[in-house]
Amino acid sequence: MSDEPDAPESQVPDPVDEGAFGIDAFSLDDRLRLFHFAAAEKRHEYLWLLRAFDRGRANYQVLLHASDAVGLLERLAVDHPAAGAVSAVGGSAGVQPLLDALAEWQVLDRSYDGTRAANLAEYRNRHYVYQFTQAGYRAYRAVEDVLGASLEDAQLSRLVFPDILGDLHALAEANTAGDAEEVYRKLGRLDSVLNEMAQRAARFYLMLGDLARTNDTRPEVFLAHKDALLAHMREFTAELGRYAPLLAEAVEKAAATGVDRMIEYAAEADERLFRSPAERLADWRHRWEGIVHWFAEREHSETERLQDATVTAIRSVLALLRRVTEARRGGVSRESQLRHLAQWFTSCESDEDAHALFQAVFGLGAPRHIAVPYADPERIPSRTSWWEAEPVELARTLVQSGRTPALHGPGRIERDDDRRALLRAGQLKEQAERRSAANSLASDGVYGRTLDEPETRALLALLDVALAARVPASRTVTAASGSAHGVRLTLTPAEGSTTVDTVRGRLHLDGLRLEVTA
Numbered sequence: 001m002s003d004e005p006d007a008p009e010s011q012v013p014d015p016v017d018e019g020a021f022g023i024d025a026f027s028l029d030d031r032l033r034l035f036h037f038a039a040a041e042k043r044h045e046y047l048w049l050l051r052a053f054d055r056g057r058a059n060y061q062v063l064l065h066a067s068d069a070v071g072l073l074e075r076l077a078v079d080h081p082a083a084g085a086v087s088a089v090g091g092s093a094g095v096q097p098l099l100d101a102l103a104e105w106q107v108l109d110r111s112y113d114g115t116r117a118a119n120l121a122e123y124r125n126r127h128y129v130y131q132f133t134q135a136g137y138r139a140y141r142a143v144e145d146v147l148g149a150s151l152e153d154a155q156l157s158r159l160v161f162p163d164i165l166g167d168l169h170a171l172a173e174a175n176t177a178g179d180a181e182e183v184y185r186k187l188g189r190l191d192s193v194l195n196e197m198a199q200r201a202a203r204f205y206l207m208l209g210d211l212a213r214t215n216d217t218r219p220e221v222f223l224a225h226k227d228a229l230l231a232h233m234r235e236f237t238a239e240l241g242r243y244a245p246l247l248a249e250a251v252e253k254a255a256a257t258g259v260d261r262m263i264e265y266a267a268e269a270d271e272r273l274f275r276s277p278a279e280r281l282a283d284w285r286h287r288w289e290g291i292v293h294w295f296a297e298r299e300h301s302e303t304e305r306l307q308d309a310t311v312t313a314i315r316s317v318l319a320l321l322r323r324v325t326e327a328r329r330g331g332v333s334r335e336s337q338l339r340h341l342a343q344w345f346t347s348c349e350s351d352e353d354a355h356a357l358f359q360a361v362f363g364l365g366a367p368r369h370i371a372v373p374y375a376d377p378e379r380i381p382s383r384t385s386w387w388e389a390e391p392v393e394l395a396r397t398l399v400q401s402g403r404t405p406a407l408h409g410p411g412r413i414e415r416d417d418d419r420r421a422l423l424r425a426g427q428l429k430e431q432a433e434r435r436s437a438a439n440s441l442a443s444d445g446v447y448g449r450t451l452d453e454p455e456t457r458a459l460l461a462l463l464d465v466a467l468a469a470r471v472p473a474s475r476t477v478t479a480a481s482g483s484a485h486g487v488r489l490t491l492t493p494a495e496g497s498t499t500v501d502t503v504r505g506r507l508h509l510d511g512l513r514l515e516v517t518a
Contacts, residue, residue, distance in 0.1 A: 034139035036105045042098070048083045049098050050107070050140045052076060053132060063113070063129040066092040066099060099130050107136035160193055161243040167193075168250035175257040175265065183262055184269035191287045194294055201306060234468070237310045241465060244295070244303045245486055251296040263288060311468055359383075434458055438487040441516040446500050456502040462489035462516070490515045 037046035052072035056064050064072070070092055076083035086095070103110040113129040132140070167186050174182035254262070267280035275283070295303055341361065348354040372392050374380055380389050437454035441462075451459060466489050494513035499506050 045086045048086045109133045172254040175262045180265035180269045183265040187266045247295040442487045442518045451502040
């Protein structure tokens with residue numbers, strides 16, 4: 001693979017052909033060329049050279065000659081010997097082709113510097129200095145971020161909810177007072193916090209998925225941290241259930257002060273020079289819609305989805321814990337089985353015995369190993385080798401195209417829009433019934449009357465959330481709470497037992513009392 005920059009294409013692409021993000025074909029190719037150094041044959045040399053430029057940039061040394069780059073590489077070699085291998089190959093003359101390639105890929109900007117010439121001969125020779133281009137530095141930092149990313153540092157942050165609630169109240173006050181700069185600051189901070197929380201949640205659930213799928217996780221490591229992992233998820237679920245109704249109420253109060261005016265204030269204080277006023281308005285309106293989608297969506301907000309996903313993750317971790325415990329108790333794993341099988345093959349006295357063992361274990365010598373059987377499966381024993389068995393008649397389509405013959409193609413997918421609309425109406429009706437039943441529990445209470453069927457289902461759902469969020473520290477019963485559908489259920493210790501009458505029967509709670517509030 002050559003490290004030389006690619007020659008320009010002779011065919012001119014259509015300028016109308018633009019990417020999904022409004023980038024024309026020329027700009028797209030130029031930006032993708034920035035990452036050529038990461039896939040080139042001398043990618044390690046390029047990376048260390050760019051790290052030397054980054055070290056010089058940190059020391060306010062922006063323009064670098066080839067000799068300056070060699071000097072920085074020698075300084076890096078004190079702590080990183082791999083950097084010294086780059087500068088040791090030819091010195092400035094060896095680094096010069098790498099610099100020229102990076103300049104052709106537009107990672108570095110090359111300019112002529114005649115002030116360094118000490119005589120006429122040096123002046124006539126090429127004397128270039130290099131510095132990062134703006135896009136080139138971003139490409140380099142993107143590669144460094146990927147190389148330095150810690151894939152194990154994934155956690156959910158429950159401490160951001162009070163800050164988000166405070167920022168929403170401050171946003172409503174600033175919008176009422178007409179403070180455009182404060183509206184701009186608060187909306188920008190809310191947008192950045194939500195982006196970070198969404199990224200943390202995505203990394204955390206990817207980590208849980210990898211933990212559940214991987215075969216390399218050591219059981220002792222997982223068992224040592226299982227309590228901290230479960231406590232972390234349960235505490236996050238409890239805080240999320242506690243702040244979800246408060247955040248939804250704060251978003252509605254901020255919207256009541258005037259969404260259009262809020263967007264105009266934020267766009268007015270926005271100092272991005274290369275954005276038109278219409279683009280700024282559209283950008284800030286999109287950010288506000290994201291905040292509403294997270295906390296105040298009518299049907300199913302992002303916080304409710306996150307809460308459901310966290311509860312599901314707790315169940316998955318518990319299931320994984322059960323599998324790990326059973327595997328440790330049994331003492332049999334795929335690795336131990338393969339090791340025993342390898343010992344059996346080593347102990348075989350002849351090749352015939354090894355072939356027989358292979359046939360018994362893997363069964364690859366039987367004529368029915370492939371998908372096409374004999375017309376009469378009983379005519380040829382399954383233990384007969386392929387060398388001795390008669391050939392199987394294959395269809396022409398299977399030989400030529402690899403497809404099994406079929407009488408007809410796949411059936412047409414029927415889209416029943418009326419049925420989908422009916423199911424959607426049923427979902428909305430069921431959600432409205434759950435909200436109405438939850439409000440009835442909050443207003444009329446749960447004691448001294450018989451709960452109907454919707455109220456019973458709502459109460460049991462609230463009990464599931466509250467009991468899943470409760471983390472008892474001892475055998476004594478502690479208080480717990482859970483919220484859903486705009487109400488909050490609180491479990492508090494009580495003397496004796498309490499009874500709730502429902503249409504399904506009586507619910508007895510030993511040492512607990514229920515309280516449902518809006």
